[in-house]
Amino acid sequence: MRTAFPGTDSDPPAxxxxxxxxxxxxAGGVEALxxxxxxxxxGFTLPIIVVLHVxxxxxxxxxxxxxSNLAIPVKEADDKEVITPGTLYFAAPGYHLSVEEDLTLSFSQEERVYHSRPSVDILFESAADAYEARLAGVLLTGANNDGARGIARIREYGGLTVVQDPAQALARAMPEAxxxxxTPDxxxxxxxxxxxxxxLERIAC
Known part of the structure; x- marks a missing residue:
């Protein structure tokens, strides 16, 4: 596990x-995101899919x-939408958001996970199934355990896992879970x- 990211040409991370x-x-996710x-x-080329509990x-x-605050395209995800490179998607309130094997997004209204719908676990687990090792998962501040199981699934498939340092998180429960x-990368x-x-985007280009 690495606890610092050098971000320099002389010492590039693997x-x-x-x-x-x-x-x-x-909790605290808007500012963190x-x-x-x-x-x-x-021109950022990777798609980013986000669940923020709202x-x-x-x-x-x-x-x-x-x-209005970012340089990349941002939209709320639509059911059955094809994932477009370079777009930041937010899960819609009241629906779980999943990634399908054909790399489309889908909605469902299954039971809440840790009282939350959308659920981080459902997004992460479905994305791991779809992308396997070609996925990066990032888990940030939060006041419950949602996302812990999902990011572990990403790791099982060989994907890259990143967790916010809980000592610096507004709510420590999610990263600590x-x-x-x-152990994340x-x-x-x-x-x-x-x-x-x-x-990650530079390497992908």
Missing amino acids: LPRVNAIVVGAS LKIFRPLRR PDERRSLLAEVFG ALALH FLLSLADIGQLLVE
Whole structure:
């Protein structure tokens, strides 16, 4: 497990090629996600799919908020949508979001996971099934255990796993639950996670 990301040409980290990135967050997640996505420049080529726990009784404004603050295209995911490179997708409130084997997105209303729908676990596990080793999973701040099982599944398939350092998380429960199940490839600050995403895209090009 690496606890720092050098991000320099003289000391490049050993990273795999990935075809997609999945990210999960809960309490404190808006600020954390903005911090890791701000370094991404226009023309970023990897798709990013995000579950952020939000109340499901009202329309989400995440796509609008992030779209006005980031250089890459941002949208709320649609059911049966084909995953497009270079797009940041947010799960819609009230529905679990899955990645299908044909690399489309799908909605479901199965039981909540840790009181949450959408669930980080369902996104991560389905994406691992679809992308296998060509997937990077990132788990950030959160106040429950959602995502721990999913990021362990990504690791089982040989994908890259990244967990926010719980000492720097607004809510430690989510990253600590992940660490209790497996040792990630990287345990990083938000700033280093942002640089890692930049490097993953550079390698993929």
